[in-house]
Amino acid sequence: MMNKVFEQIEWSLLTPETTIIAGIVLLLLTDLVLPASISRRWFGFIGLASILGSLAFVVSQLPLKPAEILFGTYRLDPMSLVFKLLFLTATALILLVAMDRKKGDKTDRYIAEEYILMLSALLGAMFLASSVDVITLFIGLELLSISSYILVGMRKHERLSTEAGWKYVIYGGVSSAFFLYGYSFLYGLSGTTNLFTLGQSLAEVVQSTQSDLFIVASLCLMLVGFAFKISLAPFHMWAPDVYQGASSPVASFLAVVSKAAGILFLIRFLLIGMYPLLRSEVWGENIMWALAILAAVSMIVGNTVALRQQNVKRILAYSGIAQAGYLFIIFPSLQSNLIFVSVGFYLVVYMLMTIGAFAIVHVVSKDTGNEELTSFDGLVRRSPGLAIAMTLFLFSLAGIPLTAGFIGKVNLSLNTFASGQMWLLISTLLVTTVISYYYYFRIVQRMFVEKATSDQKVPISFFSALTILVVVLGTIGFGIMPDLLLSKLETVKWGYGLIPLEGIQQLKN
Amino acid sequence: MEITGEFIAFFILSILAICGAVFMIFFTNVVHMGVSMAFTFLSIAGIYFLLNADFLAVIQIMVYTGAISILMLFGIMMTRHKETEEKLNRPIHYGLSIAGAGVLLVSLVLLSRGATFVSDAVDTKGYGIEKIGELFFGTYMIPFELASILLLVALIGSIIIAKKEGQE
Numbered sequence: 001m002m003n004k005v006f007e008q009i010e011w012s013l014l015t016p017e018t019t020i021i022a023g024i025v026l027l028l029l030t031d032l033v034l035p036a037s038i039s040r041r042w043f044g045f046i047g048l049a050s051i052l053g054s055l056a057f058v059v060s061q062l063p064l065k066p067a068e069i070l071f072g073t074y075r076l077d078p079m080s081l082v083f084k085l086l087f088l089t090a091t092a093l094i095l096l097v098a099m100d101r102k103k104g105d106k107t108d109r110y111i112a113e114e115y116i117l118m119l120s121a122l123l124g125a126m127f128l129a130s131s132v133d134v135i136t137l138f139i140g141l142e143l144l145s146i147s148s149y150i151l152v153g154m155r156k157h158e159r160l161s162t163e164a165g166w167k168y169v170i171y172g173g174v175s176s177a178f179f180l181y182g183y184s185f186l187y188g189l190s191g192t193t194n195l196f197t198l199g200q201s202l203a204e205v206v207q208s209t210q211s212d213l214f215i216v217a218s219l220c221l222m223l224v225g226f227a228f229k230i231s232l233a234p235f236h237m238w239a240p241d242v243y244q245g246a247s248s249p250v251a252s253f254l255a256v257v258s259k260a261a262g263i264l265f266l267i268r269f270l271l272i273g274m275y276p277l278l279r280s281e282v283w284g285e286n287i288m289w290a291l292a293i294l295a296a297v298s299m300i301v302g303n304t305v306a307l308r309q310q311n312v313k314r315i316l317a318y319s320g321i322a323q324a325g326y327l328f329i330i331f332p333s334l335q336s337n338l339i340f341v342s343v344g345f346y347l348v349v350y351m352l353m354t355i356g357a358f359a360i361v362h363v364v365s366k367d368t369g370n371e372e373l374t375s376f377d378g379l380v381r382r383s384p385g386l387a388i389a390m391t392l393f394l395f396s397l398a399g400i401p402l403t404a405g406f407i408g409k410v411n412l413s414l415n416t417f418a419s420g421q422m423w424l425l426i427s428t429l430l431v432t433t434v435i436s437y438y439y440y441f442r443i444v445q446r447m448f449v450e451k452a453t454s455d456q457k458v459p460i461s462f463f464s465a466l467t468i469l470v471v472v473l474g475t476i477g478f479g480i481m482p483d484l485l486l487s488k489l490e491t492v493k494w495g496y497g498l499i500p501l502e503g504i505q506q507l508k509n
Numbered sequence: 510m511e512i513t514g515e516f517i518a519f520f521i522l523s524i525l526a527i528c529g530a531v532f533m534i535f536f537t538n539v540v541h542m543g544v545s546m547a548f549t550f551l552s553i554a555g556i557y558f559l560l561n562a563d564f565l566a567v568i569q570i571m572v573y574t575g576a577i578s579i580l581m582l583f584g585i586m587m588t589r590h591k592e593t594e595e596k597l598n599r600p601i602h603y604g605l606s607i608a609g610a611g612v613l614l615v616s617l618v619l620l621s622r623g624a625t626f627v628s629d630a631v632d633t634k635g636y637g638i639e640k641i642g643e644l645f646f647g648t649y650m651i652p653f654e655l656a657s658i659l660l661l662v663a664l665i666g667s668i669i670i671a672k673k674e675g676q677e
Contacts, residue, residue: 021658073651110669120662127655136652143659150666156674165670185621214620 009069013076015057016084017130020123023050024116031112040111044099047115051092051122058084066496066504072132072194077504079497080130082344082489083264087129090256090351091122093467097359098249100461102366106157107247114154118253121147125261132272134183134193137265138176141229144261145172148254152246164245171228171238179225185218186273195272196500203276212282219274220290226269229262232294232328233301236321240309243317244371248362251313255320255358256351263327263343270331271498288332295332296428298325303432306439312361313371315439316354319397322436323350326429330412333419340494342415345485346408349396349478353405356471357393359464360386367458376443378452386458387447389472396475398440399433404478409433411486519559526552539585547578564638 027046034040058081066077095118101108124143131137149172153165187193190201206212227235243251270278277283302322309315327346330339361371363386368375380387396405413426478485496504529549536542550573557566645653 024658070651071648073649113665113669116665117662120658123658127651131651133652135649136655139652139655139659143655143662146659146666147662150662150669154666154669156670214623217617217620 010067011069013061013067013069014074016054016061016088017123017126019050019054019057020119020126023047023053024119024123026050027112027116027119040108041099041101043112043115044095047095047119048092050119051088051095054126055085055088055092058088066501068132068501072196073136074127075130075132077497078493079264079268079340082492083129083260084126086260086347086351087122087125087257090260090355091118091253093355093359093470094118094249094253094256096463096467097252097355097362098247100363100366100464107155110154114151117147117151117154118250121151121253122257125257128261129264132195132268134195134198137268138180141261141265142176144258145176145229148250148258151250151253152242155245155247158245160245162245164242167238168242175225175228175235178228179222182218182221182223182225185214185221189215195268198273199275202274206276206280206282212277212280213286215274215277216282216286219277219287222269223290223294226262226266227294230259230266230324230328231317231321232324233298233321236298236301239321240314240317243313243320244311248313248358248365248371251317252355252358255316255354259320259324260347260351263347266331267343268497275498291328292332292422292425295325295328295425298322298328299428299432300325303436303439306436309439310373311371312373312376312443313358315373315443316357316361319436319440320354322432323354323397325432326409326412329416329422329425329429332422332425333416338415338418340492341486341489342408342411344489344492345478345482346412348485349404349408349475352471352474352478353393353396353403356389356468356475357397359467359471360390360393363460363464364458368453373443373446374453376446377450379447379458381452382454382456383458383460386460386468389468390447391444392472392475394440394443396479398437402476402479404475404482407479407482411482515559519556522552522555522559525549526556540582543578543581543585546581547574550574550578561636564641 023046027043030043030046031040061076061081064076064078064081066075068075095115098114098118101111107114121144124140124145124147127140128137128144131140149165149169152168153162155161186198186202189205190198192198192201202215205215224235228238231239239254242254246254274287277287299322302318302320302325306315306318306322309318327343327350330343333339364375364379365371376390379390392403396403399405399409409429413429416422416426499507526549529545529547529552532545533542533549536545550569554566554569554574557563557569
């Protein structure tokens with residue numbers, strides 16, 4: 001009987017993930033077979049090929065028929081598809097930047113492992129995107145986290161990298177423990193790991209008994225774990241140290257893919273598992289405020305602490321904390337459906353500008369040997385193209401009109417405003433945005449006003465240049481014509497990601 | 510409450526587990542710390558036995574009590590710099606963490622007393638190793654396979670981190 005069930009499963013749904021696994025295995029074996037004398041710099045192409053293959057499979061799954069394997073431990077729906085596209089594109093761009101390496105770089109020893117770990121982290125994020133069962137979600141999250149711990153700590157010749165790796169492992173382990181501890185209470189209440197079943201049994205609990213506060217307590221414990229992943233203050237302490245210690249491509253991976261994965265997990269968890277609470281009083285009295293405080297504190301802490309930093313990567317880390325706070329202002333008012341469009345748009349835009357900024361930091365620091373603010377001195381006289389691109393990314397991060405970041409921010413604020421409650425959060429966003437201009441402009445001022453330390457052009461590889469070009473086009477393009485992306489995102493049936501398969505079939509009939 | 514053999518066993522085991530954890534924090538000698546942690550692991554394995562989770566209990570003894578404790582003692586022996594750790598004197602950190610943990614404990618106890626658990630108590634007799642196997646290779650096959658990749662990644666990572674850098 002079991003065999004029959006086994007054959008009925010549509011394993012073909014898993015092709016995007018298996019392509020990535022194939023890439024990992026291929027890299028491992030090639031590294032093993034190849035003599036040590038042969039350079040492994042071209043290994044990035046294997047990784048890139050598997051990502052592009054996976055992208056092709058994801059696209060070939062369009063037009064989408066939502067489906068599940070094995071009771072929701074694997075699930076394909078519009079929401080997972082969009083996020084998978086985001087993860088794959090981001091990793092492909094980051095991989096291109098990571099292939100730009102200095103001659104005789106000490107990290108070349110572990111070059112194969114570096115690409116393998118990037119792929120495995122991507123794999124974790126992809127599984128996280130396509131599941132509604134807490135066990136798969138958690139293992140996906142851990143695969144993503146453990147790969148990133150190693151990626152951060154693998155530059156062993158640098159003290160900062162080792163320190164960052166340690167900090168990341170310990171903070172990450174504690175936050176996972178908080179998450180599991182919180183879920184253990186919910187498991188005790190519901191006896192299930194499937195988010196839909198969890199939602200149903202919580203609905204019964206909420207109606208019949210006074211267990212609301214118990215659920216809120218477990219959710220708060222889990223929020224610690226989520227907030228850590230998304231690097232929301234006050235659980236952000238790891239981010240600046242880790243970004244500083246990691247190589248720039250890895251830092252941008254953490255800032256983009258890891259954060260987006262955490263946000264998706266949180267959306268699914270709140271809107272499927274915690275669905276019964278959304279309509280209850282508990283939401284308005286407790287959870288909404290917890291989320292609002294997380295958003296406000298992140299915006300304030302991120303933007304003010306960044307003022308004092310001298311290291312560009314640390315500035316970008318604090319800016320990332322603030323960006324997570326901006327994105328989070330929409331969470332307290334989760335009711336409206338528009339949130340997915342603005343969250344999706346903001347994530348795409350955030351991906352573009354963050355990858356761009358980190359790519360330029362990577363290129364510049366490869367030349368100057370450090371990431372201090374001073375290494376950007378007079379960049380415009382050395383490489384005007386890079387300086388202008390960096391200015392564009394910083395303007396976009398700051399949210400200045402005609403850049404994509406501006407549209408993203410306006411979109412988020414408008415949709416939050418439409419739900420009417422959180423005017424305090426919107427005013428925090430406005431005030432902290434103005435504060436943030438200071439530190440973004442400080443970098444710009446360094447590039448344009450200060451004297452250059454050398455007059456040589458900053459060397460840049462073809463692939464980094466390609467990435468920066470793509471990202472620049474995206475940042476300007478979506479800034480001037482946001483409808484290109486917004487109209488696409490509006491046609492996505494986000495709601496299908498939040499209801500069981502039977503519900504989708506009923507909706508279609 | 511009726512006092513049964515199970516209750517007494519649970520009582521003793523949980524006291525041992527808690528004492529082990531508390532001593533682990535307050536001992537200053539690293540070897541003592543390792544041993545008291547092994548006590549905690551072992552008593553938790555005992556609690557698993559009481560719950561009819563034989564497989565989990567055996568795994569707990571093998572992995573935690575056996576492997577991890579021994580590994581830790583080996584690690585201490587090989588890297589020993591100072592046998593006793595100097596006591597950190599940070600009264601504010603101390604006070605804050607004790608207060609935080611206390612608030613968490615009290616609120617969790619109060620909340621879980623107030624909550625009613627809808628699901629009935631389950632008979633745990635049928636949950637042996639066969640059931641676990643069925644779940645691993647049935648419903649939870651995808652996370653199970655994913656865990657194998659997780660282990661592969663952990664293996665690669667530990668090799669990178671632990672490998673001695675040779676001269677080149």
